[in-house]
Amino acid sequence: MTTQKTYSIGELAREFQITTRTIRFYEDQGLLHPQRRGQTRIYLPSDRVALKLILRGKRLGLSLAESRELIQLYIPAGDNRHQLQALLDKIAEKRAMLEQQLKDIQAMQQEMDEAEQRAREAMMQLENNNV
Amino acid sequence: MTTQKTYSIGELAREFQITTRTIRFYEDQGLLHPQRRGQTRIYLPSDRVALKLILRGKRLGLSLAESRELIQLYIPAGDNRHQLQALLDKIAEKRAMLEQQLKDIQAMQQEMDEAEQRAREAMMQLENNNV
DNA sequence: CAGCATCTTTACGTTTACGTAAACTTCCCC
DNA sequence: GGGGAAGTTTACGTAAACGTAAAGATGCTG
Numbered sequence A, B: 001m002t003t004q005k006t007y008s009i010g011e012l013a014r015e016f017q018i019t020t021r022t023i024r025f026y027e028d029q030g031l032l033h034p035q036r037r038g039q040t041r042i043y044l045p046s047d048r049v050a051l052k053l054i055l056r057g058k059r060l061g062l063s064l065a066e067s068r069e070l071i072q073l074y075i076p077a078g079d080n081r082h083q084l085q086a087l088l089d090k091i092a093e094k095r096a097m098l099e100q101q102l103k104d105i106q107a108m109q110q111e112m113d114e115a116e117q118r119a120r121e122a123m124m125q126l127e128n129n130n131v
Numbered sequence C: 001c002a003g004c005a006t007c008t009t010t011a012c013g014t015t016t017a018c019g020t021a022a023a024c025t026t027c028c029c030c
Numbered sequence D: 001g002g003g004g005a006a007g008t009t010t011a012c013g014t015a016a017a018c019g020t021a022a023a024g025a026t027g028c029t030g
Helices: A009-015 A018-028 A047-061 A064-072 A081-129 B009-016 B018-027 B045-059 B062-070 B079-130
Strands: A035-037 A040-042 B034-039 B040-042
Touching: A009 A047, A018 A047, A035 B045, A040 A081, A047 A064, A047 B079, A064 A081, A081 B009, A081 B045, A081 B079, B009 B045, B018 B045, B062 B079
Parallel strands: none
Antiparallel strands: A035 A040, B034 B040
């Protein structure tokens, strides 16, 4: 029997630099499902993974609703063709979003290159004028 | 003299699939600065570019405040070393964010690969069982 | 056993990013 | 010249994602 490691809400909050309020809020929204020992919440590694997914989603601008969908892509999924096809559709949709984001990032990176270039040149100008 | 093309608020709204309310809101927040002909707003190509930046920022989860900062990286910037250094710092900061997002996207893409794999295998199983 | 840390629930408050509606001008068209 | 269509301002409403505060239970610790 492999006993799973567990986490308290405070531990997770510290590790991920968020408040316990935030963690409870995610549970409220159906994104986390911790166990209970009495009143107290007990988090399993799977909860920790879900939390990671949520925070990664946030960094990419996903809403909690979208992150919830993402998390559900990890659950064994439905058992009939229809559900599996729906799953594949969702995956394709997320993939398309990621590709768009990739393009956006590349465009922004290029713009950062140009902005830096301009700033450096302006700085060089200053140097010359002051000699 | 090169006359610039101009746009009405409705034109821009149609082109970018947003409402005029949204465009006016961005102006309110200091992200756009259209000219006026009487009461009516007149948008120049530079406004259109700014709007594109805003929407790209949105797709990457930037707040309007962050997009405003981004737009300001395009304005000739300050004229002294201190301001230029601040500009370079901001650029570096945005760059770091973009790199984090790149990592996040790659991680998610891999997870989409795995999820799709699982779904396809489950589908194959169904095929076999029903023969 | 007093005290501090950590946990709990409940509930109202706040920021961001618009939506929606009302009431009014301006311009063009038949 | 009476409608539309598109523009304007003003203002209240709303969903999402928490923040913040209050009031209490639980558990270790000197």
